[in-house]
Amino acid sequence: MFRRTFYILFTISALITFGYSGSVRVVNRTDNSMDDIATLDRLRGTYVSTKDVSRILAKRDPFVNEARGKMVLYLGDHRIKISGNSSYVLVDEQVYQMPMYAIWTKNDIFLPAESFFDIVKRTILPGINYDPRRMVLDIDMKEFTITRVDITQKANGTILRILTRNSFPEGNISSFFHENGWFYLTIAGGLADTTEIRRSDTRGVVRSVAADQLGQTAQLAFQMRTKVENYEIYQSSDPSEIVVSLRTAMDNSLARIKEVKDRWKLDTVVLDAGHGGKDPGTMGRKGTKEKDIALDIVKRVGLLLEKNTKLKVIYTREEDVFIPLWKRTKVANESNGKVFVSVHLNSNPNKTAYGFETYLLRPGKTEDAIEVASRENEAIKLEDRSKGKYQDISGESLIIATMAQSVYMKESEELAAMIQEEIGKKIKSKNRGVKQAGFHVLIGASMPNVLIEAGFLTNANEEKNLRNAKYRQNIANSIYKAIVKFRYSREQYLSES
Numbered sequence: 001m002f003r004r005t006f007y008i009l010f011t012i013s014a015l016i017t018f019g020y021s022g023s024v025r026v027v028n029r030t031d032n033s034m035d036d037i038a039t040l041d042r043l044r045g046t047y048v049s050t051k052d053v054s055r056i057l058a059k060r061d062p063f064v065n066e067a068r069g070k071m072v073l074y075l076g077d078h079r080i081k082i083s084g085n086s087s088y089v090l091v092d093e094q095v096y097q098m099p100m101y102a103i104w105t106k107n108d109i110f111l112p113a114e115s116f117f118d119i120v121k122r123t124i125l126p127g128i129n130y131d132p133r134r135m136v137l138d139i140d141m142k143e144f145t146i147t148r149v150d151i152t153q154k155a156n157g158t159i160l161r162i163l164t165r166n167s168f169p170e171g172n173i174s175s176f177f178h179e180n181g182w183f184y185l186t187i188a189g190g191l192a193d194t195t196e197i198r199r200s201d202t203r204g205v206v207r208s209v210a211a212d213q214l215g216q217t218a219q220l221a222f223q224m225r226t227k228v229e230n231y232e233i234y235q236s237s238d239p240s241e242i243v244v245s246l247r248t249a250m251d252n253s254l255a256r257i258k259e260v261k262d263r264w265k266l267d268t269v270v271l272d273a274g275h276g277g278k279d280p281g282t283m284g285r286k287g288t289k290e291k292d293i294a295l296d297i298v299k300r301v302g303l304l305l306e307k308n309t310k311l312k313v314i315y316t317r318e319e320d321v322f323i324p325l326w327k328r329t330k331v332a333n334e335s336n337g338k339v340f341v342s343v344h345l346n347s348n349p350n351k352t353a354y355g356f357e358t359y360l361l362r363p364g365k366t367e368d369a370i371e372v373a374s375r376e377n378e379a380i381k382l383e384d385r386s387k388g389k390y391q392d393i394s395g396e397s398l399i400i401a402t403m404a405q406s407v408y409m410k411e412s413e414e415l416a417a418m419i420q421e422e423i424g425k426k427i428k429s430k431n432r433g434v435k436q437a438g439f440h441v442l443i444g445a446s447m448p449n450v451l452i453e454a455g456f457l458t459n460a461n462e463e464k465n466l467r468n469a470k471y472r473q474n475i476a477n478s479i480y481k482a483i484v485k486f487r488y489s490r491e492q493y494l495s496e497s
Ligand SMILES: [Zn+2]
Pocket: 274, 275, 281, 282, 290, 344, 345, 376
């Protein structure tokens, strides 16, 4: 009697402790194959064999550490670490907890089926479905549709790129900032590779990234370092991605600084060859025309800039054509020019006058300067429809035009001084200095601007020199050097501010 009771008790306890062997039926829809996973069936549910799960779902054998009762399962590019007598599972170092302990037995680990398959589905294989009632594991090779998040920090804010395999209807994407400092992005119908997304490198305003799959809805969450002032979200199709740009107060001010810097950055030079076409400008005794010499020098300067710098060069004219004065500054402004250099040749009834001078737009101080400006302004008379385009340039209107340019005056002065200095180094002529007068061609230029009178064609010796290509190359070299120096000093100033 005693022995019999003992036997029955032993049988019951053995059933509870070791369970009885059963199996989970595996249906693979990709190749229509069937398989079985050995199970332990306990009162609290079904446990599946890790070795069998690995055999069916993994491409390589698991790593088994018998002494410590641990196994590593390799699914796709991911690693799942499992320990016997523990309820924790590590998917690529991310911890997941199951409601029951895994059981180490017979050199294998048995995992609570329902919760384990749920973790695998959420993290690595979205195409698996486990039916605990029927004990069937259904495998369909579905792909994640939200695969990765790239975070970059730009001057104007932090950009989140959520890479997707397809685009989603606009209504499926919703986003909001929670007062807890998290930004939530919900994508209905999206299947997120949560493991990969959680591994995203954080940058900029993003402190950490979280991802979860809730049934048919993917939820991504981004923890912010500071308050975000505004954000934009849009979908692009090539590449397929959801882009979120986040801006903080700091980003906004940095973006403004960059905008200002870009606006000031000397990247475009406008070169203006005086006169042209029906307007020859002044003429030397040997018939040398100002329009030809000016164009030649300008082209040489442009060539040097194009060859040796990354500056964009804009010419108001590249051939022998007539261009109205008003159009020259218009071209300069419309091309976003950052400096305007006009090249001319001088004349004087006094044939002994010689040398080079650079002009700024300001009311003329000397009779000579006013005389030079009024001669250069005469081109207006050759324009077909000049009426109304020009104001009287004496007196008050010139003062107003000058004031409009006062922002550029200091820089125009600097550039003029540099040009005079550089030309002085290169050619044997007289440095007549920086002067000022009212030139129509300079009016309205929204950038530092100067007008160079490179020499007197009315002076026999200077005309002879200016007919010499080498002499003109020297002048061009000097102007080129001055522009490069000017740009450098300006960039130094900008980088300090
Ligand atoms: Zn001229």
